[in-house]
Amino acid sequence: MNPKQLAGEKAVEFVKEGMTVGLGTGSTAYFSVKKIGELVQNGLRIKAVCTSQATHDLAVSLGIPIIKMRDAGHIDLTIDGADEVDPEGHGIKGRWGALLFEKIVAVNSEKNIWVVDESKIVKKLGKFPLPVEVIPFGHRQVLDHFVRLGFNPVLRIDEDKEFQTDSGNYIIHLHLGVIEDPLQLDRTIKQIPGVVEHGLFPGIVNKVIVANDNNIRILEFR
């Protein structure tokens, strides 16, 4: 089976009756959402909050009961993908531009599970470009700030125009190579006015489900 499907479906074993579940975004979380949809059609009762419009549309098409974030008092478990995961369980997320909602849902969840294929497991974060969500006003200045810091920023352009997130913001990718200190980098980026959020997720995940073609392993953190 496709490793993304293996990991995505395995995570759904942790979803229990009555839970409020955060639904992640991307090609691996897709399989979790599909599986949850199947269980809901077979009688499982849960509520879900979505981390993107794309996931919302998928969940609605599968008949999963969706609630708004403001009505989700307690989120029991969120299942999401990741772009890189290091041995401490720090991660980079956001390839699909959903990092802001993903982070808000993740930090407000009791437990977080990431579903990845083996290629996402790295010794050090940073080879994958780190997405930073910035407001359009002043984004040039934020980009210049990143240049001065030596972060090799590139504004994300899709089909000849600035990519816009579900919140109407832009994404700047930082080509860092290696991130030696994710916690320090988190602080450095956050203090720049105009930055809304970034795709570094330090110390958030509890379990990472890693799959290759024929085998699944589960990494436990915190």
Ligand code: 5RP
């Ligand atoms: C979207 C994300 C994704 O979860 C992450 O990019 C992994 O995606 P995929 O499972 O398609 O490789 O953070 O913003």
